[in-house]
Amino acid sequence: xxxxxxGQVVAAFSRQYLVELSDGELLPCLTHGKKSEVAxxxxxxxxxxxxxxxxxxxxxxxxxxxxxxxAYRQKLIAAxxxxxxxxxxxxxxxxxxxxxxxxxxxxxxxxATLIVLNKxxxxxxxTIARVQLEPYRAIGYQVLELSAKExxxxxxxxxxxxxxxxxxxxxxxxxxxxNALLPNAQAATREISTALNSGKHxxxxxxxxxxxxxxxxxxxxGVQAFGLHHLDSGAIEAGFVEFAVYYGQCRFNNCHxxxxxxxxxxxxxxxxKINSRRLKLFQEISQNKC
Numbered sequence: 001x002x003x004x005x006x007g008q009v010v011a012a013f014s015r016q017y018l019v020e021l022s023d024g025e026l027l028p029c030l031t032h033g034k035k036s037e038v039a040x041x042x043x044x045x046x047x048x049x050x051x052x053x054x055x056x057x058x059x060x061x062x063x064x065x066x067x068x069x070x071a072y073r074q075k076l077i078a079a080x081x082x083x084x085x086x087x088x089x090x091x092x093x094x095x096x097x098x099x100x101x102x103x104x105x106x107x108x109x110x111x112a113t114l115i116v117l118n119k120x121x122x123x124x125x126x127t128i129a130r131v132q133l134e135p136y137r138a139i140g141y142q143v144l145e146l147s148a149k150e151x152x153x154x155x156x157x158x159x160x161x162x163x164x165x166x167x168x169x170x171x172x173x174x175x176x177x178x179n180a181l182l183p184n185a186q187a188a189t190r191e192i193s194t195a196l197n198s199g200k201h202x203x204x205x206x207x208x209x210x211x212x213x214x215x216x217x218x219x220x221x222g223v224q225a226f227g228l229h230h231l232d233s234g235a236i237e238a239g240f241v242e243f244a245v246y247y248g249q250c251r252f253n254n255c256h257x258x259x260x261x262x263x264x265x266x267x268x269x270x271x272x273k274i275n276s277r278r279l280k281l282f283q284e285i286s287q288n289k290c
Contacts, residue, residue, distance in 0.1 A: 002048040004057055009042045009079075010208040017056060019046050029054040039065065039076040040206035040218060041163065064109040066165065070227040070290040078165050078206050078218045083112040085158070087168035087177065088133070090117065090125035094169060096132060100281045101226040102167055103141070104239030108231060114142055114158050118173040121147040135275040139242040148176040155181070163216040165206075170222030178219050182209050227290040236289065240282050242274060258283055 007019040007027065015036050017029045029046050030053070031038055038044065038056055046054040066077045066084065084106040088094035099115070106113050115136060120126045126145070133143050146154050155177070158164075168174045206220040228236060237243060237257075243265060251262025257279070260266075265282075268274040 004045040004047050006043065006045055006060070008208070009038060009040050009044060009056075012038065012040050012205040019044060019054065019056070027054045028052065029056050031056045037076070039067070039079040040208055040220075041079040041081060041216075043080065064111060066105060066109060066111070067230070068105070068223070068225075068227045069229040071229055074230060075227075076205075077167075077220055078208075081111065081163045081165045081218060083114065083158075083162040083164040085114045085116055085164050085166050087116045087118055087166055087172045087174045088129065089168075089172040090119040090122045090129045092171050094129070094132075094172065096277070097281055097284065098169060098223070098226055099136070100239075100278075101228055101285060103136075104228060104231070104236055104285070105226065107239040107241065108235050112162065114144060116155065116177070117143055117145045118148050118177065120145045121150060135278050138275070139278075148173050148180050152177060152180040159211055159215050159217060161214050163208075163218065165218040165220065167220065168222060169224060172222070174219065174222065178209075178217075181211070181217065225290075228285065229289045231289065233286055236286055237282070240278065242278065243282070246274075256283075256286070 005021055007021040009017050010020045010026070011018040015031055017031070017038055019027045019029045021027055027046065027048070032055065038059060042062065043060040044056050045058040045060065047057050048054045062079045064081055065079050066081060068075050068077065084102060086099055086102045088099060103113060115133065117126070117129055117133060137143050144154060144158065146152060159181075166174050166177065206218050209217045209219070211217055246264040246268055249264035250257070250260070252260055255263050257263050257265040265274060265279060269276055269279050
């Protein structure tokens with residue numbers, strides 16, 4: 001029997017995975033059982049079961065795990081990432097609730113965060129998008145404005161030294177960003193498709209690309225929803241970072257920050273210290289984590 005070898009999962013499709021070994025070989029791998037806990041970015045031990053296939057035997061300890069969930073199931077997105085880059089666009093309009101949910105998940109995993117506003121060549125739409133993002137700038141989130149079709153150079157310095165993941169709704173221009181950063185990305189996708197023997201219809205849950213020795217980039221399909229069922233109310237509240245200074249100041253310890261008297265967050269909102277839309281998002285997400 002072949003001894004186990006270690007590698008990193010660089011692509012996932014259903015229960016098939018592509019594991020990059022230390023010598024650069026891409027080994028297609030399966031998992032035992034019907035349910036897989038493997039995520040793109042995982043460091044794993046695999047055992048060869050032939051010249052061109054292996055089985056994932058063990059997942060090595062993770063530093064981080066980004067995933068979304070509802071009441072019935074969870075969707076692993078990526079493991080061992082250090083930064084989340086949420087891509088929004090001037091046009092089409094983006095969901096600030098989805099943005100807030102991504103940032104809550106990032107805070108829970110202690111990830112560095114960056115919001116990229118794409119398609120800034122659309123001047124009128126960009127003006128509207130800036131207004132929508134102003135509450136995030138005001139509480140310390142960094143917003144990088146660019147046009148992926150014209151110049152993605154400003155983004156490169158933010159990627160250095162990180163394993164970053166690009167997350168965003170469909171239509172935000174994420175694929176254009178990937179192709180600009182990685183001109184060989186389409187060739188890499190074809191290589192993955194060939195290795196997994198899944199042909200032109202391969203759609204991976206996530207793909208990891210090497211930018212350089214210190215930096216990696218994970219791309220995942222566009223998301224229209226980001227369930228947070230796995231987080232308790234405290235973790236969701238903590239994800240609204242501007243609320244921290246008001247912790248413990250409500251009249252009631254079990255305050256839900258909706259209509260209770262003596263709510264410190266409501267009072268802060270009425271005094272213009274907390275953005276009304278952000279408080280409403282907190283209330284909506286707390287009531288419906290999925």
